[in-house]
Amino acid sequence: MTERARTVVWLLVALFGLAAVGLGIVATVVDLDTSAQLATVAGSVGGFLGFALSGYALLRPPAAGSGRIAATAAGTRSVAAGGSIGRAVTGDRASLTAGPVTPEAGTSGSAQANGERGIAAGGEVGEAITGDDTRS
Template sequence: MVVGLLLVVALVDLESGDRIASVVGAAVGVLGLAVSVFALTRPASDPAVAGSRSVQAGGNIGRAVTGDNVRVTDPAPHVASGPAGQGPGANDTAVPGERGVSAGGSIGEAITGDGTRQQ
């Protein structure tokens, strides 16, 4: 594009070059506006998880297990379903660290240790 504009400057008179530059500038401005509107209206992506083996959810979590050699025999706790983003810490922007657990709603149980046994 730059090479094309340089050729216009070198081969065409100043008045025509001014008109062409105005049209190109307007086209680039409209393209920039379209990209901005697209970026503002696209759906938000999932939150980033920072720590290794960490869990982060926008809603409720019944059970999250991040430890090694964990034996769990009872069923996951029941977590009342509700709209995401209403639970404690729903407005927090912090992401969990290593083996951390974060949710926009309720967390029934989080097991992050190694060798945990539940009966």
């Protein structure tokens, strides 16, 4: 949660706390019927605001870096991954003699590979073999 969102939440908590104290004072000083009517109106308004906020949260576009990974590959034999790639082989007749490559744990993000045999990763790439007749 960002600092701004945390501040808004605490302001709302304080506002609703003050509203509850105010309704208690009205019930004590004025009368219970007036307090009940005010509480009904305040509850209706709060319910409507909660409904509107829920709809906004469901329909708004996701923020950047929200966990959705976009990876697109365009072109013949292109490879794209939103996370890390251990080994990507796009060449013909490639001989792999070494064991699998494990990249270090890194960040994830968007990746876009364009063109023939393009390789892109949002994280780390351990090994990329794009040539023909290659040995690894």
